[in-house]
Amino acid sequence: MTNKATILIIDDEEGIRDSCSQVLNQEGYLVNIADNGKTGWEHFKKSPTDVVLLDLKLPGLNGMEVLEKIKKMSPDSPVIIITGFATIESAVNTMKRGAFDYLAKPFSSQELRVIVKKALDSRKTQETSLTPGLKTARDDNFTMVKGKSKSMAKVLDIVKRVSPTESTVLITGESGTGKELLAAEIHNHSPRKNAPFVVVDCGALVETLFESELFGHVKGSFTGASMTKHGRFEVADGGTIFLDEISNISLNIQAKLLRAIQEREVTRIGSTKPITVDIRILAATHENLADCVRKGKFREDLFYRLSVVPIHIPPLRERKEDIPLLLNHFLLKHSKKSGMKLKIPSPKATKALLEHEWPGNIRELENTVERAMVLCQKDRIELEDLFYHGISLRPSFLQPAEEGYKSLKEIEKEYIKIVLQSQYGNRTKTAKILSIDRKTLLSKIKKYNLS
Numbered sequence: 001m002t003n004k005a006t007i008l009i010i011d012d013e014e015g016i017r018d019s020c021s022q023v024l025n026q027e028g029y030l031v032n033i034a035d036n037g038k039t040g041w042e043h044f045k046k047s048p049t050d051v052v053l054l055d056l057k058l059p060g061l062n063g064m065e066v067l068e069k070i071k072k073m074s075p076d077s078p079v080i081i082i083t084g085f086a087t088i089e090s091a092v093n094t095m096k097r098g099a100f101d102y103l104a105k106p107f108s109s110q111e112l113r114v115i116v117k118k119a120l121d122s123r124k125t126q127e128t129s130l131t132p133g134l135k136t137a138r139d140d141n142f143t144m145v146k147g148k149s150k151s152m153a154k155v156l157d158i159v160k161r162v163s164p165t166e167s168t169v170l171i172t173g174e175s176g177t178g179k180e181l182l183a184a185e186i187h188n189h190s191p192r193k194n195a196p197f198v199v200v201d202c203g204a205l206v207e208t209l210f211e212s213e214l215f216g217h218v219k220g221s222f223t224g225a226s227m228t229k230h231g232r233f234e235v236a237d238g239g240t241i242f243l244d245e246i247s248n249i250s251l252n253i254q255a256k257l258l259r260a261i262q263e264r265e266v267t268r269i270g271s272t273k274p275i276t277v278d279i280r281i282l283a284a285t286h287e288n289l290a291d292c293v294r295k296g297k298f299r300e301d302l303f304y305r306l307s308v309v310p311i312h313i314p315p316l317r318e319r320k321e322d323i324p325l326l327l328n329h330f331l332l333k334h335s336k337k338s339g340m341k342l343k344i345p346s347p348k349a350t351k352a353l354l355e356h357e358w359p360g361n362i363r364e365l366e367n368t369v370e371r372a373m374v375l376c377q378k379d380r381i382e383l384e385d386l387f388y389h390g391i392s393l394r395p396s397f398l399q400p401a402e403e404g405y406k407s408l409k410e411i412e413k414e415y416i417k418i419v420l421q422s423q424y425g426n427r428t429k430t431a432k433i434l435s436i437d438r439k440t441l442l443s444k445i446k447k448y449n450l451s
């Protein structure tokens with residue numbers, strides 16, 4: 001870190017101000033405090049901080065007014081709302097008016113640290129996306145790098161046309177191709193851009209928790225439901241909900257989701273009162289959803305509801321002409337993020353980057369660049385900095401070893417290892433890339449002692 005991040009805490013409760021500044025000071029941030037809305041706003045106006053922690057209930061100028069002023073002057077500054085349980089409803093409202101997130105009292109120091117870090121990271125992404133040297137790579141205020149391929153130009157053309165509408169969009173593409181980023185682009189180019197963009201990872205939770213995550217629950221509706229919870233649909237009200245990895249949801253939840261989409265209303269678990277929500281729906285999957293329908297794993301009616309406008313992001317290996325601009329983008333992004341001098345890859349390293357098949361797509365390219373910048377001891381990124389795990393330097397493992405040619409078995413073992421590492425040990429993804437089923441992969445991992 002070159003510069004210390006600055007944080008402004010606006011809260012009339014001395015206890016909160018003190019405990020938050022203590023935690024944030026320990027994290028190495030520069031903390032300023034204000035005990036009322038007016039002083040807080042004046043402080044921000046004079047010297048805008050990287051993040052603002054803002055209490056909603058304040059004497060004089062209230063939190064909502066302060067939020068509006070901050071957002072008007074500096075729309076990209078993340079503001080985190082601090083709120084008591086009684087006012088969670090209004091905290092959700094503040095997110096519609098541009099608040100970054102909220103912390104409900106009482107919160108732990110860990111929660112505080114995580115949320116502030118997230119807010120700071122969001123700023124960094126915004127900042128790098130404004131790097132002037134990269135203007136050529138993007139147009140129309142897209143955060144995504146467009147590259148030179150015709151296929152991505154087509155994709156972004158559809159994005160431009162579909163964003164201002166209310167249409168439901170189904171984004172497909174291999175892992176790491178940029179599905180989530182594309183969904184965010186659609187939201188950010190839509191009339192809903194100032195309202196929340198809520199991401200739901202459909203594979204992350206067990207069924208019962210997932211249902212409550214989506215639709216909420218009322219106090220006492222099941223063991224552990226000690227208070228009423230707003231579902232993600234409610235939080236997204238006025239904005240966009242992004243259902244990521246949609247193929248993972250169970251048939252039972254699919255039925256409930258279909259209803260929510262058709263009626264635009266949700267019912268919290270344990271309640272009978274439906275709540276109307278105004279939302280735009282985007283979904284994504286790396287699977288072939290039509291196939292899932294054929295196999296009976298996914299409802300056909302829900303499939304049609306979701307895929308009103310289908311957008312497919314092609315894998316990076318099919319649009320290698322996009323690599324140079326992406327490479328520039330990530331080199332700049334990560335040198336800025338780490339506060340390190342920009343390092344350029346050597347000609348050999350560049351050639352390898354341009355030729356690599358990128359099974360993990362753009363995420364793999366980005367991770368490779370980030371890791372190389374950290375590992376690289378010299379001014380230039382060399383070949384060995386790029387693929388330090390031995391990731392897919394194709395020739396090196398196919399070339400005859402000193403003791404002669406390798407057997408097919410040895411090559412199979414080596415190759416599985418490489419793909420497995422490129423997928424950070426994810427077996428499902430590895431099996432998919434290798435076009436074998438998971439069971440076969442597991443038995444090979446065992447046979448070759450690879451885990």
Ligand SMILES: Nc1ncnc2c1ncn2[C@@H]1O[C@H](COP(=O)(O)OP(=O)(O)OP(=O)(O)O)[C@@H](O)[C@H]1O
Binds near residue numbers: 146176178286
């Ligand atoms: N066109 C692009 N320009 C700049 N960065 C990109 C682009 N596409 C993807 N990325 C970056 O690559 C990474 C992976 O993108 P994202 O998470 O959107 O992919 P995904 O398809 O949702 O992957 P997964 O299926 O693994 O969830 C992110 O860090 C994202 O910012």
Ligand SMILES: [Mg+2]
Binds near residue numbers: 179180244
């Ligand atoms: Mg994703």
